[in-house]
Each structure stands twice: as C-alpha cells, then as structure tokens.
Amino acid sequence: MTQSIQGSEPSILEHLVAQNGIGTEFIDAWGNPATIDKSNQQKLLQTMGYPLDDERALEAKLEEEAIFEWQRPLNPVYVFRNGQPLMLTIRCPIGDAAQAHTIRLITESGEKSAVKFNPVDGELLATQEIDGIEWHQYQVRLELNVDIGYHDIALFLGRKKQQVSKLIIAPEKCFSPKAVEQGKKLWGLSVQLYCLRSERNWGIGDFSDLCFLAKQAASLGADFIGLNPIHQLYPANPDACSPYGPSSRRWLNYLYIDVEQVAGFDSKSVQAWMKNENVEQRLVALREKDWVDYIAVSELKLDALKLVFDEYKTRFLSKQTKQKKAFDAFIETGGESLDGLATFEALQMHLKSQGKDYWGWPVFPDKYKDANKPAVRQFTKKHAEEILFFKFLQWQAQLQFEQASKVATDAGMEIGLYRDLAVGVSDGSAEIWSNKSLYCTDVSVGAPPDILGPLGQKWGLPPMDPKVLVEQAYQPIIDLFHSNMHASGALRIDHAMALLRLWWVHNEDDASQGVYVNYPVDDLLAILALESQRNQALVIGEDLGTVPDEIREKLQDNGVYSYRVFFFEQAEDGGFFSPSHYPVQSMSTLTTHxxxxxxxxxxxxxxxxxxxxxxxxxxxxxxxxxxxxxxxxxxxxxxxxxxxxxxxxxxxxxxxxxxxxxxxxxxxxxxxxxxSALLSLQLEDxxxxxxxxxxxxxxxxxxxxxxxxxxxxxxxxxxxxxxxxxxxxxxxxxxxxx
Structure with a gap:
C-alpha cells in the first residue's frame, strides 16, 4: 500500500477493515488484550481483491462496489427468527419511492402470496447519489405470515420484476431430544471409525462395524456413538487421510462402505476375482496390521467396487427398477455438488493414470483448474461412466450410513449416531474446485498462539469469504448443515467459533501473523437451528481455545451444547473443577482426538x-x-x-x-x-x-x-x-x- 493512501485517506482502510469484518483486536488465550497488526490487515485486504498499491484502481473498485450495492433493490438473502417482524432493506431511485411495489412470496411448499407497499412509507435509512440520480434505502415491514423454512421473494415495480431473493425463517433454537429436555443424563462412546478392527472388515472400520458397535453399546446402556468426520477424502490419493482435511464435507468417505453388503458382490465375476487375486489372504494381512494401510485398502476396495458396479448396472440400472429410480433420485437431489465431486474424482484418477500431477486442483492442467471450464464439460461427456461410478459410491455410502443410524435407534439409543463437522476443506479439494469464488485460496484458517500451541496454528484450510457466502444466499452452509445432520442424532461442530470468526493467515506468513475475520454469526446460527430442528439433530459446539464470551453466550441461547474437556476445566489455583459444576447444556469428555x-x-x-x-x-x-x-x-x-x-x-x-x-x-x-447432559468416552481408554x-x-x-x-x-x-x-x-x- 502506498504512502499517499495511508496519509491522505486513512479512513478508507478503516472503512475496508470494518466492511469486510476484519478484526482489530481480541482477547488472547491468557486473557490479555491483543491488537492485530495493520500490515496483516492490509495484506488480507489485498487477498480479498483490493489493490491497495494503486490508488486509482482502489477508488474504482470501491465505486464499483458501492454502485452495485445501491442499485440492487433487495439483499441476496434475509434471515429472521420465527415470529420476528419481517423488516426488509429495500433500495430504489427517489422517483420510484412513492410508487406501488409488490413483494411476491413463494414458500418452499409452493404456496403463493403477495403484499403491496410504497417504499416511502418505510423508514429511510440512507441516501446516495449515483450518476445524478438519488437512491434511497428504506426499511420496510412486510405484513406476511410465513412459516419456518426457505422461501423465495420477488420484488415487482408494477409488473416489472426487480429482483428475486431468499427469505429464511428459522426457529428460536436448535433441537434437543425429549429425554435430555426431561433431565436424563446420557453417555456414549466416541470412535474414529477407521480405527475399528473386526473379524470381517477389509482392514479399515466400515459401516457394518458401526452397526455392530452401535447395537452392542446400546445393549450396555450407551445412548450414542460419536464419530470422527466421515467426509469424503481422496480416492486417487488415499494416504491423504486426515478426516479434518477432506475433499468434500458434504459427501461421505467411500472407504467406509462394506463392499460385501452391496448388491452384486455375490456375482460370479466378483467371486472369481476374489479367488484369482487371493483377496482373502490379502484381507487377513490388512486386518492384522496395527495401522490402517490406506493405499492397500483403497486399491482393494476400488477394484472390488468397480466390479460390483458393473454387476449392479446389469441387474438394476439397465432397466426401470426401483433401484434405478432411487439412484436417479439421489443424483437429482445431489445436484451440482454431486456432479462436481464425481467429476473431480474421475479427473484425478484420469490424471493419475496419465502420470501427471493429480493431488488437487492447483496442480491440474490449466484447462481443468476450474469446474466451469469448457474442457471439464468435455471431460464429463467423455468419461460419463467413471463419473457415474463415483456417484454410485456416494449413494451406497449414504444407504449404509442410514442403515447404521437405524440400527442405533432401533437398539434404543436416545441419540444414536452423532457426526463431526470439520472446520474446512483442504486447499486442493473438490469443494473449492467446484465453487472457487467462495474461497480465499491465498489464505489458511488457523488459530492464534495459545497454551497448547504457543506459535499459533495454520491448518491449510482455505476459508469461505463471508461476503461471497451472503451473495450465494448461504446455500453452501445450508447444504453443509443439512447433509451432515441427515440420519444423525447429533452434530458436533469442530471449532464452533468459526460461526463467529476465523483466524485467517496468509499462506506466506506464520500463524502468529493472522487476522480475525468475522462471519454473520446470527444468520449462521439461525440456519443451524433450522436444520437442527428439521433433522431432529442435537448440536454440540466445540468451543475450546481462544473463544470470546460472546460466542459462548450465543451458542447457549441458540440451544447449542458446549464441549467440556476434563483436563481443560481447571481453576486458577490449579485445581480441577468437579464435573458436577459443568453446564447441564454441555457434552463432557476426558480426552479428544x-x-x-x-x-x-x-x-x-x-x-x-x-x-x-x-x-x-x-x-x-x-x-x-x-x-x-x-x-x-x-x-x-x-x-x-x-x-x-x-x-x-x-x-x-x-x-x-x-x-x-x-x-x-x-x-x-x-x-x-x-x-453435563452428555458424556462421551473414548474406546481407546x-x-x-x-x-x-x-x-x-x-x-x-x-x-x-x-x-x-x-x-x-x-x-x-x-x-x-x-x-x-x-x-x-x-x-x-x-x-x-x-
């Protein structure tokens, strides 16, 4: 950034910092006030696209942003709690302010209604002149009775449609099971699913092992099984195995599929392959290993699943069977997200087979570096069969997870299975590749210095841009919460502070040089509550580390359960608090992963x-x-x-x-x-x-x-x-x- 901008217009930087939710100070892990370095703020603004080194270019960008914002009649999305007045921010030229406008509502169930109003009858919030025309911003109250859910609203001036936006109505707080509400104290086991050993799995824990575990634990009084993140990783790069650095948080890790439970495994071709490749002997060796051999396990499972898929197509997908209808419906529901993941995985496999770099989209050939490039569309046509295979894996994984969930609840568990939502995806992931504009890829999420990490932490997970998230009407977050709560009794949100703010660190910097960036916490909590109630899933927020009181209070008010680890519950004199003093609205545990x-x-x-x-x-x-x-x-x-x-x-x-x-x-x-209402204990202990x-x-x-x-x-x-x-x-x- 040049001296002229700093000297003549210091307010520009302050404005940009505030406008983009960039923090200026915080309370560190030792309870001391800390100030964020301005140079780090400026570097972050540059990664967000602000040319601080070019005064004219910066002024042009700011003017462009202002014009775009003022000439947009509606916000991309409005979020309200149930029963809250519908106060919409609306912008229009002064000449239209006294004209009759109409908001037409289409609820998610298809019901339609409309309300007419004149913007000038609302509260005037601000004015701005653009190209000689004065624009006004009003706050208008809509007299509409809208149920909770995701709805569409369209603004009309006369018969001319001005804009379509999303209207989200959310419940007051997240779901809590009746037994917990009545004061029942529950306990359960937490496991890393891949760690499970059994006499029958293929060298890695799978969904059938999970069924067995849930049934046995329930018989001993457990009311839930807590899982590591079971997000999809990388079929082409199986040794990239951290569940907290996935390729997609919306989809499941195919390695957890029990191959033998997929229809078609009993076919002659698959059984002949089992015999000819000495698969049983290889499986015995994989089961006996003390560490998961991801490469060998992946090779076996992919080979088997490809053969099973060929048989499945012949039996069920070549004609109008109930299986084909169910698979088609799954693909339609998965939409662009499933298309993107399956295409990404087929592309990775293709590049790997060609001997080219393939670990993630940053090393893809330029023509493939973005999901929307023409070459990618050509690839999808040429490799439709491979892409369909990866969609099939996701379908089978979901079916087997749903079955495990049913086993848990049928066994009498009050909660059943609870999942873990990672804070982000890795930098080479399918999730970023499919939606590049949402992520700041020059930045990594992390944590400032604290007691456990005195140098700070840098996790290699690019963050979502909060402004772009709003522009996309929160759809990526809605899909994320919904998919991770599906068929689950609870969801643990890793690093729940991400709902309020995230520590952004430029890829070239040390973790201590980060900057906090704020997120629209109230909107995100509202969406979390809506999905929680719809999926009947209790929510646990991992609120460890440098966490301000503000977020803990918000989480509690929204019905999110706190996360209490015994070894961290220590008084100033060094003594450990009794678990009888933990908040009731919490899940306690001795240790973590x-x-x-x-x-x-x-x-x-x-x-x-x-x-x-x-x-x-x-x-x-x-x-x-x-x-x-x-x-x-x-x-x-x-x-x-x-x-x-x-x-x-x-x-x-x-x-x-x-x-x-x-x-x-x-x-x-x-x-x-x-x-604590919930107690989680690790099988390792x-x-x-x-x-x-x-x-x-x-x-x-x-x-x-x-x-x-x-x-x-x-x-x-x-x-x-x-x-x-x-x-x-x-x-x-x-x-x-x-």
Whole structure:
C-alpha cells in the first residue's frame, strides 16, 4: 500500500477493515488484550481483491462496489427468527419511492402470496447519489405470515420484476431430544471409525462395524456413538487421510462402505476375482496390521467396487427398477455438488493414470483448474461412466450410513449416531474446485498462539469469504448443515467459533501473523437451528481455545451444547473443577482426538514422543511442561479422592501412582456423576491404549489418523471388565439425572 493512501485517506482502510469484518483486536488465550497488526490487515485486504498499491484502481473498485450495492433493490438473502417482524432493506431511485411495489412470496411448499407497499412509507435509512440520480434505502415491514423454512421473494415495480431473493425463517433454537429436555443424563462412546478392527472388515472400520458397535453399546446402556468426520477424502490419493482435511464435507468417505453388503458382490465375476487375486489372504494381512494401510485398502476396495458396479448396472440400472429410480433420485437431489465431486474424482484418477500431477486442483492442467471450464464439460461427456461410478459410491455410502443410524435407534439409543463437522476443506479439494469464488485460496484458517500451541496454528484450510457466502444466499452452509445432520442424532461442530470468526493467515506468513475475520454469526446460527430442528439433530459446539464470551453466550441461547474437556476445566489455583459444576447444556469428555490417551497423559508419553519428533526444541520449555504435568496429576488425584471416585488403595501421592485400570475406570466414573447432559468416552481408554491417534503439529513425523484399536469389536464387548464399567456408567448417569 502506498504512502499517499495511508496519509491522505486513512479512513478508507478503516472503512475496508470494518466492511469486510476484519478484526482489530481480541482477547488472547491468557486473557490479555491483543491488537492485530495493520500490515496483516492490509495484506488480507489485498487477498480479498483490493489493490491497495494503486490508488486509482482502489477508488474504482470501491465505486464499483458501492454502485452495485445501491442499485440492487433487495439483499441476496434475509434471515429472521420465527415470529420476528419481517423488516426488509429495500433500495430504489427517489422517483420510484412513492410508487406501488409488490413483494411476491413463494414458500418452499409452493404456496403463493403477495403484499403491496410504497417504499416511502418505510423508514429511510440512507441516501446516495449515483450518476445524478438519488437512491434511497428504506426499511420496510412486510405484513406476511410465513412459516419456518426457505422461501423465495420477488420484488415487482408494477409488473416489472426487480429482483428475486431468499427469505429464511428459522426457529428460536436448535433441537434437543425429549429425554435430555426431561433431565436424563446420557453417555456414549466416541470412535474414529477407521480405527475399528473386526473379524470381517477389509482392514479399515466400515459401516457394518458401526452397526455392530452401535447395537452392542446400546445393549450396555450407551445412548450414542460419536464419530470422527466421515467426509469424503481422496480416492486417487488415499494416504491423504486426515478426516479434518477432506475433499468434500458434504459427501461421505467411500472407504467406509462394506463392499460385501452391496448388491452384486455375490456375482460370479466378483467371486472369481476374489479367488484369482487371493483377496482373502490379502484381507487377513490388512486386518492384522496395527495401522490402517490406506493405499492397500483403497486399491482393494476400488477394484472390488468397480466390479460390483458393473454387476449392479446389469441387474438394476439397465432397466426401470426401483433401484434405478432411487439412484436417479439421489443424483437429482445431489445436484451440482454431486456432479462436481464425481467429476473431480474421475479427473484425478484420469490424471493419475496419465502420470501427471493429480493431488488437487492447483496442480491440474490449466484447462481443468476450474469446474466451469469448457474442457471439464468435455471431460464429463467423455468419461460419463467413471463419473457415474463415483456417484454410485456416494449413494451406497449414504444407504449404509442410514442403515447404521437405524440400527442405533432401533437398539434404543436416545441419540444414536452423532457426526463431526470439520472446520474446512483442504486447499486442493473438490469443494473449492467446484465453487472457487467462495474461497480465499491465498489464505489458511488457523488459530492464534495459545497454551497448547504457543506459535499459533495454520491448518491449510482455505476459508469461505463471508461476503461471497451472503451473495450465494448461504446455500453452501445450508447444504453443509443439512447433509451432515441427515440420519444423525447429533452434530458436533469442530471449532464452533468459526460461526463467529476465523483466524485467517496468509499462506506466506506464520500463524502468529493472522487476522480475525468475522462471519454473520446470527444468520449462521439461525440456519443451524433450522436444520437442527428439521433433522431432529442435537448440536454440540466445540468451543475450546481462544473463544470470546460472546460466542459462548450465543451458542447457549441458540440451544447449542458446549464441549467440556476434563483436563481443560481447571481453576486458577490449579485445581480441577468437579464435573458436577459443568453446564447441564454441555457434552463432557476426558480426552479428544488431539490429546493423548489417559495412559499417554499420565505417563507423559505425549511429551516424550514430542521430544523425539522435535516438537519441543527448547529443553527448558519441555522441562516446564513435565513439571506442569506432574502438578496437574497431583491435582487430579486430589479431585478424584476428594469425590471418592477412586479407592484408598490408590495412593494420594502422585509419586507413587501409575496409570492402572482402577485409576482409568475411576476417572471415567468420576465424569459419569457430572451434570453435563452428555458424556462421551473414548474406546481407546476403555482398552487402556497408550498411542495417540493424532499428534497436532506433525505431518510425516507420525502416522496420524492410522492407528487402529488394539482389539477386535467382537472381543471388546465380551469382556467382563468392560461390561461392568458400562453398568457402572449407566448407574451413575441415572443417579446424576435424579
């Protein structure tokens, strides 16, 4: 940015910062006020398309934006809560202000109604002269009775249509199950689905394993199974396996399909392939591995599914069967999003087969770098069969997930399955490729420095541009919430603060040089409430880290459940809060996927491993972490003994206490007596495992997202000690309910 702009028009920058929701200050993780550097704000504005180095170009862009905004009669979308007055912002030339206008409403059910008004009868908000014509902005109240839902409104001046916009009417808050509303305290198990071992899967947990897990857990008193994000990853690049860096958050990971449950698997051709390729022997080897071999698993599953698809087409899709009608309906409902994903995946496979770079759209040939390019349309015609195959995988994945959900609810679970929504998609993803204008690809989402990450975090996930999101009438968010709540009893939103603001870091900068960008939180929460009620899905907001009180209050008011992790619930004096003091409107847990297991925590395995991996280059910092851990463990013992959650045979002196089954189970039962409506416990801790599933801050240093459970599912639920633990948890939860 030039000095002339800074010196002569400092208000321009302030205006742009405010207009684009860019933050100027925040409270850091230590409770101290922090100011965002202006140079970082300016760099962010440049990535948003503002030419700060060219005064004339900047003025032209600002004038263009102002004219566009003023000459648009309606906003792209209006969001209201049910029962709230419909106050619409409307713009028109002064000469039309006293003329009769009409708003025509078409509800999502197809009902039509209209209301007439003169803008001048509303409240005048602002005026602006453009090319000699004075434009007025009014706030007009519409006397329309509209039910909750997504509706269309059209503005007419006389018989001339001016504009069509979306009208969203949302309920007051998110859904909560009747049992929870009545005070029942529930517990459930959280799992990384790919980690599940069984005697029959193909080297990775699948939806049939999930059915078994849900049924068995329900029989022991569990009311939900919490899942990792099961978003679609990359069929052409299976080792890109982080569930938090998906290709699409709207669609499912095909690797979770149980191939043997797809109609056509029993065909002669598939069975001959199984025999000729020694598939059974290969499967035994994959099951025995302690880490998921994504490449080998993907190769086997894709080969099998292609053969099954060929058989399925012959049996069902070559004629007018109920299966063909259902598949056609699925494709129609999936629309452009499904088309984009399937085309992207077929294109990746094609480029891979040609020996070209394929990991994501940034390395595609120029003619393929955007979903809307002519060459892509030509590709879809030439490779229609491959594209149809990837659509078929999504259909089968959805059918099997729906079946797992039905098994969970039929088994008596109050909530059933709950899904996890990742905060974004990776930079080479299909989701970005299909909607480039929505994402700021020169930026990554992350987090400012905090206690767990003193250098800050940078996640490699390009953020949505909040202004473009509004221009697209929130449709990407609507689709995202709807698809992730479908057939689910609850949805956990990872980094729920994203509804209010996100830490944007330019790709060339360190995480500490980020800037907070605000999002239309009230509108997003309204849409979340609407989809929650429609899908009958409870919502849990992961509100950890640098979270302002504002968002926690908004989440609570909107019926979103807080997320409370035992190890983070610590008072200023170092003591741990009793779970009986946690908010009722919350889900509590001992550990998360980003933390060590109970054994790993107690034995400081995470710190030792971090040292080996070079995560703690400063020995003094590492020593302070060991000392802090020792102090925390003593405080945990004090808490557990103080609440009689463990027996006196466990010493009160941390120097004499290692992690044992009694201490492990005692901690879980300590949580069960708490006040949170929901309690989630990890299967890893049931099995007393030591290795973590993920080490934040590592990429190739550790095999993240690959570690399996130490035991098969069939064995887990036959163990007397675990069945007894489940019985104790159920009893304690009932006691806490009364």
């Amino acid at each position: 980003d933390m060590p297991t109970l054994i790993g925590y107690w034995h400081c395995d995470d710190l030792t491993l971090g040292k080996e991996l070079g995560l703690y280059p400063d020995p003094d910092v590492l020593q302070s972490l060991f000392e802090s851990r020792h102090e925390n463990k003593q405080e945990i013992l004090n808490t557990l003994h103080g609440h009689h959650s463990i027996g006196e045979h466990i010493s009160r002196d941390v120097n004499y206490v290692g992690m044992s089954k009694d201490l492990n189970f005692g901690m879980q039962k300590h949580m069960a007596g708490g006040s 049931w099995l007393e495992m030591d290795k973590p599933v993920n080490i934040p801050g590592t990429f190739n240093e550790y095999p993240n997202w690959k570690r399996k459970l130490s035991r098969n599912l069939e064995e887990i639920f036959s163990r007397a000690d675990l069945r007894a633990l489940a019985g104790d948890l159920t009893h304690l939860r009932k006691q806490a309910s009364s």
